[in-house]
Each structure stands twice: as C-alpha cells, then as structure tokens.
Amino acid sequence: MATAQETIRSQIIPVSEISWQDMEAGIRMKKLWSHEETNRQALMVQIDAGTQLPMHRHLGNELVYVVEGAIQDEFGKLTAGNMGYRPDGCVHTVSSPNGATVIAIITGTTEPATERGDAPGSQVFELSELPWAEARPGVSQKKVLEEADPQRRVVLSRFAPGAQLPLHRHVGDELIYLIEGANADEAGVVATGNMNYRPNGCTHSVTTANGATVLAVVWGHTEPV
Numbered sequence: 001m002a003t004a005q006e007t008i009r010s011q012i013i014p015v016s017e018i019s020w021q022d023m024e025a026g027i028r029m030k031k032l033w034s035h036e037e038t039n040r041q042a043l044m045v046q047i048d049a050g051t052q053l054p055m056h057r058h059l060g061n062e063l064v065y066v067v068e069g070a071i072q073d074e075f076g077k078l079t080a081g082n083m084g085y086r087p088d089g090c091v092h093t094v095s096s097p098n099g100a101t102v103i104a105i106i107t108g109t110t111e112p113a114t115e116r117g118d119a120p121g122s123q124v125f126e127l128s129e130l131p132w133a134e135a136r137p138g139v140s141q142k143k144v145l146e147e148a149d150p151q152r153r154v155v156l157s158r159f160a161p162g163a164q165l166p167l168h169r170h171v172g173d174e175l176i177y178l179i180e181g182a183n184a185d186e187a188g189v190v191a192t193g194n195m196n197y198r199p200n201g202c203t204h205s206v207t208t209a210n211g212a213t214v215l216a217v218v219w220g221h222t223e224p225v
Contacts, residue, residue, distance in 0.1 A: 013195035026051030049099040060108015069100030076124040091119035138163030165206040172220015181212030
C-alpha cells in the first residue's frame with residue numbers, strides 16, 4: 001500500500017504479452033485485470049466461428065466491447081466497434097457464427113440457466129449512433145452508460161493530437177482500453193490494443209501526442225489536484 005508520501009500510479013496492461021488460456025471448446029481468454037475486493041475482472045475472449053455458449057444467468061453484470069467479428073444473443077447482434085451490457089439477472093445464450101474477439105468487463109459471475117422467464121435482457125449500444133459532445137478543449141466524449149448506485153459510467157473519448165488532461169486524482173477507479181492511437185501518463189505510454197488501470201487514489205496527468213480513441217469504464221469520479 002502506498003504511504004502518504006508515495007504517489008499511486010496507473011498500471012499499464014500489455015494485452016499482447018498475456019498468454020491465451022483455454023476456457024472451453026472453441027473459446028480462449030486472456031486474464032487482463034482483476035479486483036478481488038469488488039469481484040470485478042477484465043478478460044479478452046476469443047470465440048471460434050460456430051461456437052455457442054449455453055443459456056446462463058448473470059449474477060452481477062457484464063460490459064462487452066467487440067474488437068473483431070460479431071456475437072449475438074436473443075436480443076440482438078454486436079458487431080465490431082460496438083458494446084453490449086448484460087445486467088444483473090440477465091439470462092441469454094451467446095453465439096458467434098463467424099468468430100469474434102471481445103473485451104469483457106465483468107462484475108460477479110454466471111450460473112447455468114434452463115429458461116428465461118421474466119429475466120432482464122441484454123442491451124446493445126451502437127457507438128457510431130451516439131453523439132459526440134465536447135468535454136474539454138481537444139477532448140470529445142460519447143456517453144454510453146451511466147449508473148448512480150454504485151456510481152459507474154462508460155464513455156468513449158476522442159483526444160485530438162496534443163490534447164492533455166491536467167493533474168487529477170481518482171476517487172474510485174477507472175479501466176481504459178485504447179481503441180486507436182496512444183496516450184501517456186507518468187507510468188508510461190498506453191498503445192493501441194492495450195489497457196490501463198487507474199486505481200482509487202491514483203494521481204496523474206494524461207497526454208496524447210498524436211491523438212487517441214479510448215473506451216473508459218469509471219467507478220466513482222475524479223477531482224483536481
């Protein structure tokens with residue numbers, strides 16, 4: 001644990017350096033990040049063409065970003081560059097006729113299910129259809145999901161070349177995935193396809209020399225330093 005004199009830094013997650021592990025037939029995963037206290041984890045999952053996950057219930061929730069290919073369930077199809085949300089209690093099956101690679105940010109776990117009943121469905125977010133709004137000079141955002149209890153928001157952020165975020169502290173934590181470009185903070189450079197974890201209490205500034213597009217899941221908020 002950091003002392004009062006130490007600064008909590010962000011943690012760069014080099015996705016390409018993490019090994020694939022077999023989950024079940026036709027599915028492999030990379031364990032990218034986990035937070036035991038909150039039962040959260042982030043996985044990269046690779047699904048072979050024609051693979052189907054049997055019906056299951058979410059005990060907690062899951063956010064999915066499709067990196068390549070497409071997946072589908074009873075409520076819609078998720079194509080590359082879009083997101084899905086599986087709320088607590090959601091019951092569904094998942095298939096991928098042509099294969100897919102996804103980032104899954106999971107709170108809780110799943111259990112087998114045999115019928116849907118009145119369980120909530122999953123949601124599809126077509127990111128290209130959401131409007132951009134200026135958040136600060138050089139930074140635009142799309143609001144994907146916002147929840148009050150517990151406080152969490154999902155945003156897609158676009159940084160113009162040379163854009164900066166001034167020094168700030170995270171009250172709560174944040175997990176980001178670099179879709180395009182690169183950004184940097186005091187811990188180093190986060191390149192395309194990698195992730196960065198900003199733990200509670202992390203203090204940093206963010207720069208991007210050539211621009212970046214970033215998917216961020218934020219628990220809590222930030223404050224100026």
